[in-house]
Amino acid sequence: MKVAVFSTKPYDRKFLEQANESLEPKSRHSLTFLECQLDGKTIALAHDHDAVCAFVNDQLDGEMITRFSKLGGRAIAMRCAGYNNVDLAAAAENNISVVRVPAYSPYAVAEHTLGMILALNRQIHRAYNRVREGNFALDGLLGFDLHGKTVAVIGTGKIGVLVAERLLAFGCHVVAYDPFPNDHVRELGIEYEPLDQAIAEADIVTLHCPLTADNFHLIDAEHIARMKWGVMIINTSRGGLIDTQAAIQALKIHHIGSLALDVYEQESALFFENMSEEGIEDDIFARLLTFPNVLITGHQAFFTQEALTNIAETTIANLTELERNGTCNNEILPLSL
Ligand code: NAI
Numbered sequence: 001m002k003v004a005v006f007s008t009k010p011y012d013r014k015f016l017e018q019a020n021e022s023l024e025p026k027s028r029h030s031l032t033f034l035e036c037q038l039d040g041k042t043i044a045l046a047h048d049h050d051a052v053c054a055f056v057n058d059q060l061d062g063e064m065i066t067r068f069s070k071l072g073g074r075a076i077a078m079r080c081a082g083y084n085n086v087d088l089a090a091a092a093e094n095n096i097s098v099v100r101v102p103a104y105s106p107y108a109v110a111e112h113t114l115g116m117i118l119a120l121n122r123q124i125h126r127a128y129n130r131v132r133e134g135n136f137a138l139d140g141l142l143g144f145d146l147h148g149k150t151v152a153v154i155g156t157g158k159i160g161v162l163v164a165e166r167l168l169a170f171g172c173h174v175v176a177y178d179p180f181p182n183d184h185v186r187e188l189g190i191e192y193e194p195l196d197q198a199i200a201e202a203d204i205v206t207l208h209c210p211l212t213a214d215n216f217h218l219i220d221a222e223h224i225a226r227m228k229w230g231v232m233i234i235n236t237s238r239g240g241l242i243d244t245q246a247a248i249q250a251l252k253i254h255h256i257g258s259l260a261l262d263v264y265e266q267e268s269a270l271f272f273e274n275m276s277e278e279g280i281e282d283d284i285f286a287r288l289l290t291f292p293n294v295l296i297t298g299h300q301a302f303f304t305q306e307a308l309t310n311i312a313e314t315t316i317a318n319l320t321e322l323e324r325n326g327t328c329n330n331e332i333l334p335l336s337l
Pocket of ligand 1: 156178179209236238262303
């Protein structure tokens with residue numbers, strides 16, 4: 001297939017080329033690497049291509065998809081698990097298949113989540129700066145033992161389960177919320193509770209569910225009001241799960257004790273780019289950066305060697321399967337909407 005790969009970084013290119021070159025020469029795809037994000041305008045660059053390959057912050061809305069269809073496009077290959085940025089109904093209407101990489105390294109995201117909890121609790125990000133400046137004072141760095149604390153894991157799929165297992169190893173009391181509970185979690189001795197109950201009991205709330213039309217701003221002012229005073233909130237899932245303005249209000253009055261974000265609802269204008277010369281125009285994000293008890297990473301939880309290898313290999317395999325069979329195991333069907 002001729003594939004236009006959008007939002008390409010040097011690391012995407014390296015891993016995708018390696019995966020493509022591992023195929024027999026006659027089975028290889030023709031990959032055009034483009035640095036720009038995919039949207040209703042940049043789709044013009046994909047004329048003469050069968051497929052586009054996109055990532056988490058590309059905008060695959062109705063406009064983009066209709067234009068792609070008019071250009072003769074027939075497939076969208078997401079090189080990620082989430083597809084909240086794809087208008088699946090528009091893709092179905094235009095006969096465009098959408099495939100994704102359902103799992104590439106749940107370990108990567110789970111380990112980053114634990115890293116954020118530990119760093120935020122023990123203020124490692126602040127300690128690093130202090131020590132480099134010769135400041136060895138401990139004021140403001142006081143943490144708490146994770147042992148014995150209650151953690152609410154929201155979403156117990158591939159990543160949530162791994163996070164829960166790791167928290168149990170720290171001696172935490174883990175409770176869970178998921179509209180589709182799974183037996184493995186119960187076998188670990190973890191109880192499922194209604195969302196309101198789980199977040200009200202928790203010292204730490206960690207989000208591991210997809211962003212859907214139903215759970216936009218799942219953590220809003222009302223839900224934050226139900227949480228314990230001083231709660232730690234971790235989001236490595238999707239930015240839209242948290243109402244950032246409500247979080248800021250709660251941080252100002254110390255209701256939220258600390259917040260770690262690997263994702264942010266307006267991240268597409270910021271993340272994966274070097275903005276250090278331009279400054280940050282997003283005042284809400286800039287306000288978040290003023291809190292010493294907020295730790296932000298730029299959507300890097302997935303970013304391990306293993307994950308990039310799996311993403312590239314599965315993406316190339318998805319394209320091959322679509323080309324050969326017209327369908328693919330990793331296809332997202334409109335029924336799953
Ligand atoms: P998964 O599909 O294995 O599990 C998701 C779980 O969430 C399922 O058990 C599902 O029943 C549950 N769920 C659905 N709606 C829910 C709701 N409203 N409340 C609570 N639970 C709900 O997905 P996986 O692989 O565990 O990934 C979870 C999320 O992590 C992804 O949707 C994605 O948004 C995010 N992610 C973030 C990455 C990063 O680099 N920061 C990388 C990969 C995934």
